[in-house]
Amino acid sequence: MILEVSELDVHYGQRRRRRRALAGASLTVERGEVVGLIGETGSGKSTLARAVLGLVRASAGRIVIDGEDVTGYSGRQWMALRRRGVLQYVFQDPLRSLDPDLSIADSLIEPLLVSGVSQAEATRRARTYLSRVRLGEELLDRLPGELSGGQRQRVAVARALVTEPKLVILDEPVSALDSANRVQILEILKELRGTGVAMVFISHDLGSVAGIADRIAVLYQGKLVETGPARDVVAEPRHPYTRLLVSSAPTLRTASAGRAEREALRALLDA
Numbered sequence: 001m002i003l004e005v006s007e008l009d010v011h012y013g014q015r016r017r018r019r020r021a022l023a024g025a026s027l028t029v030e031r032g033e034v035v036g037l038i039g040e041t042g043s044g045k046s047t048l049a050r051a052v053l054g055l056v057r058a059s060a061g062r063i064v065i066d067g068e069d070v071t072g073y074s075g076r077q078w079m080a081l082r083r084r085g086v087l088q089y090v091f092q093d094p095l096r097s098l099d100p101d102l103s104i105a106d107s108l109i110e111p112l113l114v115s116g117v118s119q120a121e122a123t124r125r126a127r128t129y130l131s132r133v134r135l136g137e138e139l140l141d142r143l144p145g146e147l148s149g150g151q152r153q154r155v156a157v158a159r160a161l162v163t164e165p166k167l168v169i170l171d172e173p174v175s176a177l178d179s180a181n182r183v184q185i186l187e188i189l190k191e192l193r194g195t196g197v198a199m200v201f202i203s204h205d206l207g208s209v210a211g212i213a214d215r216i217a218v219l220y221q222g223k224l225v226e227t228g229p230a231r232d233v234v235a236e237p238r239h240p241y242t243r244l245l246v247s248s249a250p251t252l253r254t255a256s257a258g259r260a261e262r263e264a265l266r267a268l269l270d271a
């Protein structure tokens with residue numbers, strides 16, 4: 001097991017403004033497994049990502065990464081964990097995943113040098129990963145601000161994977177892209193599945209994760225309400241919210257649920 005999140009609670013705000021974003025959420029990810037984490041806006045997906053990356057603190061529950069209980073880790077301990085290259089991330093906005101002042105070459109090479117790889121080997125790996133995300137070497141000298149949105153997100157994917165981490169958290173990695181770029185990045189991520197890296201692929205769009213994930217986990221109002229093999233969750237969704245998601249995804253609507261059914265499911269959830 002590479003990730004084990006148990007009964008996680010996360011709160012934001014103080015006193016009267018305090019509100020619970022995660023309410024006893026549990027999720028496990030096996031080594032090399034791709035888990036699609038889906039849920040509607042505000043369901044707590046990004047909060048779960050932030051907690052696993054050490055960016056927000058849990059008020060209850062436990063997070064174990066690669067056998068290490070990281071729940072009470074200090075900033076320094078998180079930094080050491082990141083430096084060891086166990087964990088990486090890709091955010092929706094690539095400018096949040098990339099340092100705007102580092103050239104593409106340095107963005108790819110620096111994390112390798114930090115983890116003790118030689119300059120020659122780091123340069124070789126940077127080139128390999130740039131071609132894996134289907135970008136040309138002429139981009140190596142550019143800054144992130146000098147690339148298109150789609151190119152930037154591919155660099156962010158390459159940067160996350162170049163250190164060959166055990167786990168990558170991707171928070172809405174294709175949501176800000178146009179459809180051609182979205183399809184290409186999904187294809188690239190699919191190819192990377194075979195490299196043994198485990199991924200948590202967060203999306204509000206079931207259609208984006210269904211073709212990539214081994215397993216799908218559904219977050220609803222801060223709780224994991226359903227998890228299962230991707231095919232089963234799509235073919236036979238059990239929770240009303242998952243049924244609503246499946247029936248609302250145009251590319252997945254095999255059973256072609258009508259508007260009336262979707263309204264009935266929404267009413268059931270709102271009750």
Ligand SMILES: Nc1ncnc2c1ncn2[C@@H]1O[C@H](COP(=O)(O)OP(=O)(O)OP(=O)(O)O)[C@@H](O)[C@H]1O
Binds near residue numbers: 012
């Ligand atoms: N920094 C913050 N301060 C206060 N409340 C927050 C903060 N970040 C998120 N929240 C609240 O926590 C809940 C979960 O938010 P989160 O961003 O995890 O949802 P999400 O499922 O990722 O949504 P989206 O798909 O819109 O990104 C929401 O009710 C949100 O308003």
